[in-house]
Amino acid sequence: MLTQKTLKDVFYCPEESEFYSRCIKELVLKQCNKSEIIVEFGAGDGIPAIKSLLETKFKGKIYGFELNDSAYEVAESNVRKHELDSKYIVKNQSFFSSQIPNAEYLISNPPYLPAIDNNIYQPLLHGGIDGSEIARKLLSLSYENVLLMVSSYSNPQSLIEYAKSNGYSTGNFIISPLKFGYYSCEPKVKSTILEMQEQGLAFYSENIYLLAGVLFTRNQVAVDLSSELIQIMTSL
Template sequence: MLTSSHPLKQVFHCPEESDFYSHCLESLVLDTADNSRLIVEFGSGEGSPVIKSLVRTNFDGKIQGFELNKVASKIAESQIKQYQLSEQYTVQNCSFFDSPLYQSANCIISNPPYLPAADDKLYQPLLHGGTDGSTIAKKLLSLGCDKVLLMVSSYSNPVGLIDDALDRGYSVVNFEIAPLTFGYYSSEPKVKSAIANLQKQGMAFYSENIYLLAGVLFQKQQKSPRDLSIELIQLMTAL
C-alpha cells in the first residue's frame, strides 16, 4: 500500500504494536462501552487498529479520529470506505486539540507518541513524546475526560505518567501488558540514547531487546479497591 522508498519514515508501521492497541481497544473499551456515547481518538494513523476492533465487536457507537499525517489520514479514509465503516468511524486530518469534540466525549483513546528524545528531529517527528516520552499522554489526561485509554511504554517514564494520572483524580480500572521488541523507530540512535539516560534516572525499564507496552484504562473516580495502579507499576518496572 505504501509506495515510498522509505515507507516507515512516511507512515507509522508496526503490525505487532498496532494489533495490540486494537486488542486493548476491543477488550477494555468497545466490549464494555455505552454505544450511545462518543469516543474520540488522538493519532489515528492509517486507521487499522480501530477498523479491526470495529469489525470484531458489536460496538455501534461512533469514533472520531484525528491524524496530522496527511498520507496516513488518506489511507485511513480509504480503508474506512473499504470496510463500509464510514457511519461509525471518521478520521480528520487536523489537530486533536483544535477540536472541541473531546469536551463532549465519554472516552479518549490513543496510542500516543512516546519516543523520548531531546527534540522531534526523528525518523517520524510526530512520534516524539517529549524528553521522557510521556508528554502527550499527560496532556491527554489533563483534558479531564471521564475515561482515557492510553498505550503506555515501560521506557517512557511509566511511573511518572501513572502518578500524574492519580494526581488528576484518575484510577487504573483495567489494563493489559505485552512484551515488544525494539523496532525501527525505537532503535533510532537518538532515541536509544534518550532511553538509556532515562534508565539511569529510574524512568525507563527494559531488557536488551524487550520493553513492555501496556494498554491502560484510566477512569475519573475516587480511590477505591478497584484501583490497579500499584499492580500496574510493579509489572511495568519488572524488566
C-alpha cells in the same frame, strides 16, 4: 513493499497496532452498553480502530483525529474499504486545536519516543524528552475515561502517578512485551532511552520492553490497579 520512505511517512508496526486494537476492543468497546461517542487522538492508518469495530457490536461512533496527511489518506482509504464511514469518522486535523465532540472515552496510542527534540525519523512520534509529554497532555483534558498505550521505557511510574494526581484510577490494563523496532532503535532515541534507564526512568531488557494498554478512569472502581501496574512496568 515497505521502504524507508514508507516507514518515515506512515507509522508501521503490525505487532503494536494489533495490540492497540485488542486494548480498544477489550477495555473500551466491550464495556460500552449504549451508543456512546469515542474520540481518538492519532488515528494513524486507522487499522487498530477498524479491526476492533469489526470484531465487536459497538453501536456508537469513533471520531479519529490524524495530523499526518499521508496517514490520514491511508486511514480514509481503509475506512471506505471496510464500509465503516458511518462509524469511524477520521479528520485530518489537530486534536488539540479542533472542535471535539463530547465523548465518554478518549483513546490513543500516543507518541512515546523520548528524545531531546523531534528531529527524528517521524517527528510526530516524539513524546517529549521522557516520552510521556503527550500522554500527560491527554490526561489533563478531564475525560471521564482515557485509554492510553503506556511504554515501560517512557517514564511509566511518573506518568501513572500524574494520572492519579489528576483524579484518575487505573481501572484495568493489558500488558504485552514488544521488541524494539525501526523507530525506537533510531540512535538518537535509543541513546535517550539508555540515559533514562541509568536514571531509573526507563525499563527494558535487552531488546524487549513492555507496552501497556491502560484504562484510566474517574469513575469509582472496586480496586485501583495503579500500584500493581507500576510494579509490573518497572520490573524489567
